Amino acid sequence: MSRGSSSGYDRHITVFSPEGRLYQVEYAFKAVKAPGITSIAVRGKDSVCAVTQKKVPDKLIDPTSVSHMFRLSENHGCVSTGVITDAKAQVQRSRKEAAEFKFDYAYEVPVDYLAKRIADRNQVYTQHAYMRPLGVAMMLIGMDEERGPQLFKCDPAGYFIGYHACAAGQKDQEAVNYLEKKLKDAPTSELSEADTIQMAIASLQAVIATDFKARDIEVAVVSAKRPKFTVLSDEDVETHLTVLSEKD
Amino acid sequence: MSRGSSSGYDRHITVFSPEGRLYQVEYAFKAVKAPGITSIAVRGKDSVCAVTQKKVPDKLIDPTSVSHMFRLSENHGCVSTGVITDAKAQVQRSRKEAAEFKFDYAYEVPVDYLAKRIADRNQVYTQHAYMRPLGVAMMLIGMDEERGPQLFKCDPAGYFIGYHACAAGQKDQEAVNYLEKKLKDAPTSELSEADTIQMAIASLQAVIATDFKARDIEVAVVSAKRPKFTVLSDEDVETHLTVLSEKD
Amino acid sequence: MSRGSSSGYDRHITVFSPEGRLYQVEYAFKAVKAPGITSIAVRGKDSVCAVTQKKVPDKLIDPTSVSHMFRLSENHGCVSTGVITDAKAQVQRSRKEAAEFKFDYAYEVPVDYLAKRIADRNQVYTQHAYMRPLGVAMMLIGMDEERGPQLFKCDPAGYFIGYHACAAGQKDQEAVNYLEKKLKDAPTSELSEADTIQMAIASLQAVIATDFKARDIEVAVVSAKRPKFTVLSDEDVETHLTVLSEKD
Amino acid sequence: MSRGSSSGYDRHITVFSPEGRLYQVEYAFKAVKAPGITSIAVRGKDSVCAVTQKKVPDKLIDPTSVSHMFRLSENHGCVSTGVITDAKAQVQRSRKEAAEFKFDYAYEVPVDYLAKRIADRNQVYTQHAYMRPLGVAMMLIGMDEERGPQLFKCDPAGYFIGYHACAAGQKDQEAVNYLEKKLKDAPTSELSEADTIQMAIASLQAVIATDFKARDIEVAVVSAKRPKFTVLSDEDVETHLTVLSEKD
Amino acid sequence: MSRGSSSGYDRHITVFSPEGRLYQVEYAFKAVKAPGITSIAVRGKDSVCAVTQKKVPDKLIDPTSVSHMFRLSENHGCVSTGVITDAKAQVQRSRKEAAEFKFDYAYEVPVDYLAKRIADRNQVYTQHAYMRPLGVAMMLIGMDEERGPQLFKCDPAGYFIGYHACAAGQKDQEAVNYLEKKLKDAPTSELSEADTIQMAIASLQAVIATDFKARDIEVAVVSAKRPKFTVLSDEDVETHLTVLSEKD
């Protein structure tokens, strides 16, 4: 995308370029990659797991307060990649919506409904003149009563889609390539919970090309056994990392 | 459309060029073609069918969540071509309107009413300063109690029109040419449901110049026999594809 | 109108040029001619008739859904020339107004009242900053209880005026010249309904310099005999065309 | 007014130039002259008369619907010069105000009150950012119960003023010169109704340098004898024209 | 004030220049002088008088409707200098305020309160983005029950101040110089009503360097003897002019 070709069509959100492009939305996708974090999520037989890098810029930070994992309702949650403050604003509204849904209808909001609402709000930011699009990709995970484990990704353009496995952030393309190769032989629909978690971690490890310590990543999981959105403890993560290193 | 001739008249929606053109609306038409998808719809004797390409960018995506087919009310639906997130915003509002119509008047909203409302909203976006036009073309299909099968296309300029057969997206012109030739001898008003579906699929196949697998396309149909908006299962699509390949 | 002389005064609606011109309004007049359609209306002794070209871009289109003729109330209607989507927005509001008028005052809205309201709204769009003018000319026809047949034209500047006969669109000037010559000897006030219709069709035929088929034109008429706004059937149009061709 | 000296101060209404000028208001005065029409009004002893050119662009126009004469209340009216659509918008609001005044206070609105309200609205358009000034000059005529015949002119700057006689439009300066010379010997306060009307017509005839036919001008009069705002019939106008031609 | 040094800081009201100047406000002061009118007011022992030039552009104007003298309440009034339409807008609001004050508090609004309110409104126009400052200076005169004769001047910057004598408009500086010289020997606080009026007229005459006729000036006065705001009749003005010419 050379500067020359944008010619000012990228200064306003509500203006198409002559090729029918919305530059500001494309730049928002860049903002998703800007922090240099990659996230991966995998949907197994009866579980769904999200993994993301946890970079604590300095040791003074209380690591418990640095997280890209957000519970949205009792059972559903998400991992955000990109502008963390934009993510928090979305999370804030989604939690409110989930609570209101439960209050109104007396059952928990389905995860696809939440994904749809997040995407809807993002679309609005691409069409109105007075706000910028949000520079964040969000992967929602949760168990649906009828359809089992669910995985959705919402992007800055206002698009949301279901996945067997997906990735976001700096090395998303490498992650997708890796996952596609890996899952050709082992379809995600046959993965047990442990396999699902390890598949997610292993993929991120492969893409980042480093051996993780438990503190380097965040792992969230929802499964038939534990239907609530759970961020794994460092011990649990360590266990999975050990299994992985032994596999090699 | 050379850059030179637009001279800044294309930066604002609410400004005509000296030739009386609205550049932003023209660019929105470009946005309809940008994703490289072509859609075709055909209206038969007592059925109407819409077909579109289904491109699942990678194998990790849950193909059931990628769709350009949207039910708008129990009996009517549409296929969208262009900016998918803009389409979803339109679908969202149309569904609400359809539900309210039914609640208010106790019968289902006619499909031409829905098409008119979508077009009306699109027109507004071409006239007001604070939003961009929507970069999406929508083809609505449904059965009208009195007039039988109905097919309408709504475009970014706010225009909607009825068709015997129509196309949208990257190769819309090629599709129109193909359909015109084909339908000269076999007027659509004589097509049975199966013929209608196969005519739509065959046309798309001819224009894209490829032999489809069931997973490559989406087919939606409404007919006298099945008056509800139905997206065909892969098996049903396969059956039609087989018939078509045997015809050759 | 050379580009040089507009110098930016044409980028904003609410700004006069040093010569006291409103460029955006002038460009909207250009938009009326852009689609290449010409319309003609003639007011007879006890009838008024509007004719416009009907160009169905391709044979796939359901010709019944392509129309520039719009009923506004039970007895009045109009033919629009220019940006069809702008026309529809105006029609939509005018119908609502006509219905409310009838509900409030228990008699049908007079056609000049409707013309005035359309013109008023157009004027507003030339004065406010947040919307563009509408690129459409509308010719309203109807019977007035006291004054007999009525013909008004509303333009993008917000002007409306009564006519014996008028034209709009690409060849409006040629049409006016033709009509003036023609009507010098045969004042419109002496034309019977059939003569009125044939005068309108013949004029359009002369200006476009082609022999129409019934499907090439739309003809709407209101008369003492049929006081409701009526768009003639293809058979009726054909009859008039035959009479005309026999006259030659 | 060279372009060089305006330097962008003429693109925004709410911005003074370094010389303390409001260019947009000056351009609106140009818009008053743009249509090439001149109007003249004369206040006699117990009557007041307004005359303007009536140019019917083509013979197809119903001349009764082309008018710059507007009744504002039962007894008062005005002649507008300049952008006719802006005039109509002002007339619309003034009529509403006149009706409300009568309803509220049970007597007819005084003509100077109407003139003041029109001027007030015009002033607002010179001060706010979101609308352009109105490109129209309006001359109001009416009988005041106590002060007799009244003549006011309201201009785009929001100024209104009383006159013995006044002019607006393309040749306003020539008309003023002519009237001043003419009225030196025959003060308006001694003119009978017929003299007043003939003075107004003769002045316009002198300035335009042509012999009018009745259909070339519009003449409105309010007098002690006929206190209602009256636009003279063609016959009455003809009579006055005959008297004038016999005087020569 | 060279153009070079303003560098665009004068296009927006709400923007300071690097020197802390508000150019638009300075240009509004220019607008006060633009019409070429000078006004003078003098406060005597028990009277206060305002004089301004009355230029009737042509003889057709009803001189009674050309005035820069405005009564604001029963006892107070003002003379405006600058953009007359801006003055009228201010007068309109001030009169309303004066009436409401009287209604609310059952005594007449003090003249300094009115001056303060006018100044307040002017200040707002220098700070908000959506309106321009008013190009008018207003000198208010009135009798205060306790403090006797009062004279205030309100300027476009929103400043108001009390004066023994003051001037506004094209030759304000010359007038101030003249008055200062004149009043060194004869303090205003010793001037009788007639002396006050004659001092004001004489000063204006000296500054404009012409011998006025009664119709060339407007003279307003409020005094202990006539506490109501009074614009002197031409006869009264003539009388004072005669006294002055005899003094010479």
Added chain:
Amino acid sequence: MSRGSSSGYDRHITVFSPEGRLYQVEYAFKAVKAPGITSIAVRGKDSVCAVTQKKVPDKLIDPTSVSHMFRLSENHGCVSTGVITDAKAQVQRSRKEAAEFKFDYAYEVPVDYLAKRIADRNQVYTQHAYMRPLGVAMMLIGMDEERGPQLFKCDPAGYFIGYHACAAGQKDQEAVNYLEKKLKDAPTSELSEADTIQMAIASLQAVIATDFKARDIEVAVVSAKRPKFTVLSDEDVETHLTVLSEKD
């Protein structure tokens, strides 16, 4: 601050420069100095005094109406330096607030509360897009029931701070230097009321380098003895000036 380095970041209030500066706020500080007035305030043991220059531009002005001293509540007041009209707008709102506070809580508003409110409003003007910052510095003085004499300065950036002594306007830096030197030996907390007043006057005299007459300055004082905000009479000021001149 060279023009080159601001590069357009100074045209909008709501935009930081790359160095994190808000140019418009810096220019507002320039506006405080523009009128060429210097003010000084000193807080003594049980009194606090503010002094400012009083420049009456010409002798025609009623000197009692030229003042930078404003009572805000019964006991508190302020001296403003900079754009006087902006000061008056602030004073207006502060007085209203003080009155409402008293009405709501039945005791007088504390002076620090008033200072805080003024500062809050100023901050808002530095952050919002639609208004400019106020070009005025205000020094508030008053007695606090518990903390004794109080002196606060509020600046255009929205900052307010307590002082032993402070200065604002053209020669504020010279005044601060002088006061610092002077107060090293004689801490303000030991100054009697007379000493406080004389310290303030003497400092201003030293900085301006001129011998004041009573009419050249304004002196306001609040003290234990006279807890109400008092602007000293010319006689009182003269007395202090005499003491000072005798000290020399």
Added chain:
Amino acid sequence: MSRGSSSGYDRHITVFSPEGRLYQVEYAFKAVKAPGITSIAVRGKDSVCAVTQKKVPDKLIDPTSVSHMFRLSENHGCVSTGVITDAKAQVQRSRKEAAEFKFDYAYEVPVDYLAKRIADRNQVYTQHAYMRPLGVAMMLIGMDEERGPQLFKCDPAGYFIGYHACAAGQKDQEAVNYLEKKLKDAPTSELSEADTIQMAIASLQAVIATDFKARDIEVAVVSAKRPKFTVLSDEDVETHLTVLSEKD
């Protein structure tokens, strides 16, 4: 960040640069460092302490009114670094929120809730068009009933995070380096209240490379012993400084 690469993307808040950056937010971070102040906070075993430089620009200022320490609720408070007026606006709203929280829920607002709210508001300022981001970093300290001492930092981007120790302002990076080195051996979780305070002071001293006097710094502390937000008296600070100097 060279000027060249920003190319106008830094003039509007709501516009991403092609690299996905929000320049205005980055400039707001610069504004945090602009005043040249550094702040440090350290969280101990059962206490948390914040220290910042106190620069009183001149001796005339009442030092008690210069403070970057703000109590937000009874038990929580914060130290601000950057644009002090922006900080005060945030503090104002936070105090209101804390009071309302207590009123609504009958217990004190948790400190992390306050931090979250401040961050939320900051995020909004990065997304909307009509305000600039706030140029201030705020470190909140408080005791949580369950989790003990808490330390959060909120930045202009709308981010908030928990820390063992953190820094903000001109030398924040040097402070972080120093603290990391220092805390490697002595984890903050083992620091007593006195140690915590001294660690914070010593770090600031090391980074600024100067020996502080009590008046040069502000120290705020919340601990198990004194759960209320307390700004230490100069005597207390002196005591700690003495201990530190004896340690050397």
